[in-house]
Amino acid sequence: MTRLALQHNAINLSQGFPDFPAPAEVKRAAQQAIEADVNQYAITWGAKAFREAIAAKYARVQGLAVDPEREITVCCGATEAMISSMMAIVNPGDEVVVFEPFYENYGPDAILSGAIPRFVKLQPPDWSFDPAELAAAFGPATKAIILNTPNNPTGKVFTRGELDAIRDLCVRWDAFSISDEIYEHLLYDGAEHISMATLEGMRERAITISALSKTYTVTGWRVGWAIAAPEVTAAIRKVHDFLTVGAAAPLQAAGAVALQLPESYYEGLARDYAARRERMLGILERAGFRCFRPRGAYYIMTDIAAFGFRDDVDFAKYLVREIGIAAVPGSSFYNDPADGRTHLRFAFCKKESTFQAAEERFAKLRRG
Numbered sequence: 001m002t003r004l005a006l007q008h009n010a011i012n013l014s015q016g017f018p019d020f021p022a023p024a025e026v027k028r029a030a031q032q033a034i035e036a037d038v039n040q041y042a043i044t045w046g047a048k049a050f051r052e053a054i055a056a057k058y059a060r061v062q063g064l065a066v067d068p069e070r071e072i073t074v075c076c077g078a079t080e081a082m083i084s085s086m087m088a089i090v091n092p093g094d095e096v097v098v099f100e101p102f103y104e105n106y107g108p109d110a111i112l113s114g115a116i117p118r119f120v121k122l123q124p125p126d127w128s129f130d131p132a133e134l135a136a137a138f139g140p141a142t143k144a145i146i147l148n149t150p151n152n153p154t155g156k157v158f159t160r161g162e163l164d165a166i167r168d169l170c171v172r173w174d175a176f177s178i179s180d181e182i183y184e185h186l187l188y189d190g191a192e193h194i195s196m197a198t199l200e201g202m203r204e205r206a207i208t209i210s211a212l213s214k215t216y217t218v219t220g221w222r223v224g225w226a227i228a229a230p231e232v233t234a235a236i237r238k239v240h241d242f243l244t245v246g247a248a249a250p251l252q253a254a255g256a257v258a259l260q261l262p263e264s265y266y267e268g269l270a271r272d273y274a275a276r277r278e279r280m281l282g283i284l285e286r287a288g289f290r291c292f293r294p295r296g297a298y299y300i301m302t303d304i305a306a307f308g309f310r311d312d313v314d315f316a317k318y319l320v321r322e323i324g325i326a327a328v329p330g331s332s333f334y335n336d337p338a339d340g341r342t343h344l345r346f347a348f349c350k351k352e353s354t355f356q357a358a359e360e361r362f363a364k365l366r367r368g
């Protein structure tokens with residue numbers, strides 16, 4: 001959709017990258033690191049100062065004690081942290097439980113690591129799951145469950161009760177949770193982010209993944225991490241070493257500065273995103289979309305049935321070509337495309353001038 005947006009000179013509300021600047025102190029730290037010649041390979045599993053900053057932040061925010069020497073692998077974004085983790089623990093034929101709709105990469109990640117995905121539906125409007133359906137997806141072949149909270153594309157934030165139910169199944173079937181928590185600071189309406197690793201019984205079986213990308217507005221830097229128990233980390237580090245050797249050294253140095261930003265930074269971030277969410281909800285609702293109000297992350301899932309198009313792909317093509325707005329067809333988040341036929345996802349990590357332009361263009365849109 002980003003390519004189509006460029007081709008049609010459309011406003012890109014598809015891919016999840018902000019169009020506003022990163023924090024000045026974080027950019028300055030990267031400039032200073034390059035100037036100071038932090039330009040050669042870092043330790044393959046991550047620069048010491050950066051790993052220590054990651055551990056300090058988890059202790060501060062989640063109350064989680066992480067050993068920076070034995071439990072952290074710095075990767076090229078959450079993307080690499082996820083595939084490295086999957087390849088580290090999955091043997092061909094192992095099953096991996098995946099909530100659906102899911103962030104697109106998890107499907108290919110399962111294929112590349114030889115895992116057989118078992119999908120469990122998150123049901124609108126609140127994207128809750130049926131505990132019986134989840135329990136039925138687990139069994140002796142289950143190696144892991146992939147969890148993404150706050151969730152892309154739905155904006156769901158898993159509750160403690162839901163996480164407890166997942167934990168019980170992981171313990172019962174001796175399975176890992178691989179928890180993608182990249183939107184951990186983007187929370188609305190009092191929603192609380194609970195890291196799976198903090199639940200009793202999960203410390204040894206949780207792999208926690210996050211990144212600088214979304215929290216510090218630097219999706220192009222490609223710096224993320226996986227946190228796991230020492231034995232699991234040893235395996236992740238091996239895969240990571242042979243896949244990429246390491247993440248950009250000067251950007252890890254800047255990451256250490258970013259992770260030490262004061263609490264007020266995260267409060268401001270969540271406040272600004274809450275305002276963007278309201279702005280985008282208003283625009284979409286006035287344009288005739290039924291919106292599923294997100295409690296976290298920076299996307300709005302919509303229902304497009306009112307527009308009378310054959311499916312989501314047809315409507316997305318019409319929007320990008322005729323209205324000049326790019327969004328992601330819902331089918332790309334489902335194993336069976338038919339399940340996403342009535343959905344379209346919009347990203348709201350955008351500046352006010354982008355919202356204004358989108359609002360003007362949506363004025364041309366008519367319901368079918």
Ligand SMILES: Cc1ncc(COP(=O)(O)O)c(C=O)c1O
Nearest residue numbers: 016077078079103152211213224
């Ligand atoms: C749930 C989720 N995980 C991971 C990523 C990618 O993270 P990174 O840019 O750190 O590789 C995204 C990007 O949209 C995402 O939505």
